[in-house]
Amino acid sequence: MATDVEIAQQFTPRPITEISDALGIDREHLHPYGRDIAKIDLKALNGKSGKKGHLILVSATTPTPSGEGKTTTTIGLGQAFTQLNESVCLALREPSLGPCLGMKGGATGGGYSQIIPADRINLHFTGDFHAITSANNLLSAAIDNHIFHGNQLGIDPRQIAWRRVMDMNDRSLRKIVVGLGGKNQGIPREGGFDITAASEVMAMLCLADNAEDLKRRLDRTLVGYNYQNEPVYAAQLDVTGAMMALLRDAMQPNLVQSFEGTPAFVHGGPFANIAHGCNSVIATRMAMQHADWAITEAGFGFDLGAEKFFDIKCRIAELDPDAVVLVTTVRALKMHGGKAKDNLESEDLEALQQGLGNLDKHIESVELFNKHPVVALNRFASDTDAEVALVRARCIALGVSFAETTHHADGGKGSVELAKVVMASIKKNSPFQPLYDLDLPVVEKVRAVCKAMYGADDVAFTKDAEQDLKHVEMLGLTDLPICIAKAPSSLSDDPELHGRPRGFEVTVRQIQINAGAGFLVILTGKIMRMPGLPKKPAASNMQLMESGIIEGLE
Incomplete structure (x- = not known):
């Protein structure tokens, strides 16, 4: 059976100008990245x-x-x-x-139903992930730099909520200590990395209406708390303008095509x-x-x-x-x-x-x-x-x-x-009906999703989650929708429970406040926001051939 790469070689993509013309997009709004x-x-x-x-x-x-x-x-x-x-x-x-280099391989379809050019889309594409990573980590650097240079905002290093990100599966970076090496290397504190796909910057970019909306979201992003337990927001660090500059091109959607010109x-x-x-x-x-x-x-x-x-x-x-x-x-x-x-x-x-x-x-x-x-x-x-x-x-x-x-x-x-x-x-089809009203207490929203979507009997909140809930209430953010982080291989929060599990309870261990994105992240079970690589990652099957073709990216 032909590989996806071999199938792709059978097709010659139409010039991207023809694709945009077919959609009725004015040429003045088109910014080509090569031919396709x-x-x-x-x-x-x-x-x-x-x-x-x-x-x-x-x-x-x-x-x-x-x-x-x-x-x-x-x-x-x-x-x-x-x-x-x-x-x-x-x-x-x-x-x-x-995941492209980890377990799943590429994510551009397969067989005779693919979008192209698959290799570029899967690896780097137009740099959007890199821009999001850089904007996220600029804010991280600004937080530590502010603390190093006097900490006028009184940011409590023990209560920094903003984490660094990278677009790679790396379990070793989930929990780290930054600022080691002496007084000129920063203030030591605990930190960690999430994967870029879980970054709040990613969520904000994906939910924003336009540049002005994205800037408002960045400004209201919660980064941590000061020694008086008061919230500190990204706008107070004076870098959201630079974050917008990094995200300028990433805000623009990318246009490609399928094998059949869709x-x-x-x-x-x-x-x-x-x-x-x-x-x-x-x-x-x-x-x-x-x-x-x-x-x-x-x-x-x-x-x-x-x-x-x-x-x-x-x-x-x-x-x-x-x-x-x-x-x-x-x-x-x-x-x-x-x-x-x-x-x-x-x-x-x-x-x-x-x-x-x-x-x-x-x-x-x-x-x-x-x-x-x-x-x-x-x-x-x-x-x-x-x-x-x-x-x-x-x-x-x-x-x-x-x-x-x-x-x-x-x-x-x-x-x-x-x-x-x-x-x-x-x-x-009728107009959609949400699962829960936004004015419900957070616990009831979580319970509504877990019972209706997963079939759970109930939910249990750990002590840490209950403490997080107090911060949500203190900040007046109980009316936000919820985004539950859960095992994808099961309807429950236990990845080993297949089929239609019954008689189980979902455990909420932590709540993260994404004030800029406009939702609360509910972490359940053992789910991590930084994946790890499998024993034999997909990267081990990839080779760059002399022809420039990348094999194994499937």
């Missing part, structure tokens, strides 16, 4: 203010460790709309170097298990204003990315998807039915039957938001007709729309049936 990538000036949002395409959200059931092809399905669905001569544009997240805005990359998991509001609006159909995705399963898409992104940006696609696979459902993850290719109808409970729960979760899901079965070569028929029958029994897709092997034509079903489904 461009940034789009935010002024392009002003040119078609009257147009609002239908928004389609793609989510998934709880995935296996290698993922279930949600991005590939999103791209394949976009290509299917292109096959049907529909006006369509994708709005996707940017890949992070951490336009794609790729912008922002927060993870859904440790952040809010959605691409930028700016890119989503750009897609909606320049196409009749805008297709976006939310990370990991519906319980993570899609819940945050509705309860955070849709609230803040006043969005409401017209259709919801729920991607699943036979192999994922068999794993949730108890089959070993290294033995998912052999037929096992009993395990599949047991695993359907996971699909049932996600369908119920979609319906909690007043949406009628379309189940897209991403078919693999090892799937048998009997297994596919079993999943189809379950959807029919539940009254849910279903479509089998083969976009990985067949490109856009492999998802034409899905596209037709999705277009028909928009008539069945």
